[in-house]
Amino acid sequence: MNLEQAQAKVATLSRELDDRRPTIQNRLGYLRGESGKLKYASQKFAEYNKTRYQGFSDNWCSPVATAPAERMGFLGLQTFDNPDSFDKDLQRTWNYVDGDAKSSEAWLVHAAAARAFALVHPAATPDEEPNLTFEHPESAIVESDPITGRDRYGLITWIDGTNDYATLYTPDLVARFWRDSDREKWERTSPQVALQDGWQPRDDEPQPNPLGEVPLVEMKNLSLLDDEPISDIDGVMALQDTMNLIWAYLLNGLDSASLPARVVTGADLPKTPVLNAEGQVIGTQDVPLDDLMKEKILWIPKDGAKIDEWSPGNLEVFWQVNERIVEHIAAQTRTPPHYLVAKMINASAEALNVAEAGLVSKVGERINRVTPAMKKVMRLLAKAKGADDKRLVSIQAGKLVWNSIQYRSESQLADAMGKLRSAGMPMRYIVERLVVDPAEVNRVMDLIEAERAADPLSLVTAANRDFS
Structure with a gap:
């Protein structure tokens, strides 16, 4: 692959990454509680309430995604040739790169965004340890051969100041590029630059890849025999929106539920004077009813006006609907009910084991999904330290050991x-x-x-x- 071909591939992969990015941002926004804010049934309702409860969000996506991620504790790898103990060399490298802390974040992103990435960096000298970073799915993409499944290209992008940067990895080469973050600027540069989405090489020629394979590893969540992994919170986001819509009604109802509601009958609409530029009264106008409701003002100017009332509505219905939604979230995501509802009283150990059976199976399935990727990461780390082919085969055929997934x-x-x-x-x-x-x-x-x-x-x- 020459520099021009690498430039075209960077443009293609970056476009695909741009298409993928909004979905990832939306999912992680729900995970943080930023996207699933209070919902309103009408624009009028939103105008009145959105500033009053700004920042409130009943976030159920977080416990659903966190529950399996927090049980995925990677301990080490047992090679095929030595299955009775961990590979100490790989264990030292894993500890050196703070693999436990970094991977715990990756498992959470993997659950919510449906994919995460790991990048192995070769050591600068044979005496140094290689580095390992887990990359955000908004800035990384891997293209694999659809027949063999082997990785053909890997792309990492990032922003530094006013420029975008990208590094393309192939089994043989590493090519680096940059472009202006302002799309209008590089579109005006030249037709050729615009055709490549503004990407321009940072080096005269691509550099050789010392690892001999793509060092960027994609970890996908569960998929349906296709290239579109499923997020653990895809089904939860709509239910969370529904709950926040109910919360908006409930909070609004609580605002006036302490007293019976009043209604005035037999009275004209209240009016306010209209003044000219000199401050003289030149007429009157009706006071908007919305203003009276917001300010809770009662104004009765007409003789014979009468005040009636009706009892406040029953707000229990809101709690009942919310409880049913939480039950649906627990059932659909196999999240134990006691993770979502704090109502466990004198529950036996057997009852807790039964309640967590679905989560245990789910975590086991997630571990199966990331195991091939983690084996490749371990093999790349060993390869970066000069391991021979026999050792690499033993690592690839080895076994990953995880912490107990059942409490x-x-x-x-x-x-x-x-x-x-x-x-x-x-x-x-x-x-x-x-x-x-x-x-x-x-x-x-x-x-x-x-x-x-x-x-x-x-x-x-x-x-x-x-x-x-």
């Missing part, structure tokens, strides 16, 4: 492990189920052996157990 209390764990031990399960298997981390497993087993060595009676008991 259990200490008493539950102790009870389960005690029953497994009574059933004759080996101690190492029980420890692996309990602590997960292979490094901790070895340490715990060493402590157990040290205790046995210090207690002769325990050695006799263990020998009798092994003999039987």
Whole structure:
């Protein structure tokens, strides 16, 4: 690929990214509580209320997206050639680049925006560690071969001052470009520049890619055998809008629900004088009813006027509808009800496990979705450190280890492990189920052996157990 071809590819991918960006911004706006503000049934209603409750939003997208993301704790990788322990070299690199903190943000964006990206940066020297950054889906895009699924191009864009910048990655080359952020300026530069969406090279020639493959890795959420991953909050956004519409009615109703509503009958409309430039009265005009309602003013100028009243409306209906919507959100997103409603009283451990069964399955499915991408990230990190082909194959065929996705209390764990031990399960298997981390497993087993060595009676008991 020469520089002109790379320039054309940057223009194509940046256009596709521009088309994708509004959807991503909308989803993340709902996640932050910025897009799902109070809704109003009419423009008149909005004009009166929108400034009174400005900033209020009943945000349900956040707990739905956060629930699975907070349980995705990546621990490390066990290579195919050494499945009993973590790869220490990769673990050191992961800790060096603050992988735990960075990935936790990526899982949340992945759930809400339906995709996230990881970029591996080669080390400057063989003695240094490579770097790993997780990129925002508004600024990254990967194009893959539709037949083989292999990544052909990766593009990263960003804004610095008044200019846009982009870096295109291919398996062989890295090409860098820039353009003015003001579209009108580069459209006036020349027809050729406008044809390439203003992108101009920053270097005379593309640079070689030291990794030999696209270092930008896309992590997609669940899809339907197509290239359009589904966001965890797509179905929640409309329900959140509905709830905020109900909140607008409810807040407006609360404003006057403390007293019965009054109505004046048999009276003329109140009027106000109309003054000329000199301040002289030249006529009268009716006071707008909207102003009377807003200011809660009662003006009765006519003899025989009568005031009637009716009782305030029942606001319980609003709460009932909101509760049903929350139930729908919990059912449709497999979010445990106690994550959304704080009404758990004396719930048993078994009841909580049943309530969280859907979320546990959902998190397991999300882990399956990101596992291929995370394997590629681990392989690229090893490749950036000069790993040979045999090690790269062992990493690719290895196993990712994640933290337990099901919460259990200490008493539950102790009870389960005690029953497994009574059933004759080996101690190492029980420890692996309990602590997960292979490094901790070895340490715990060493402590157990040290205790046995210090207690002769325990050695006799263990020998009798092994003999039987």
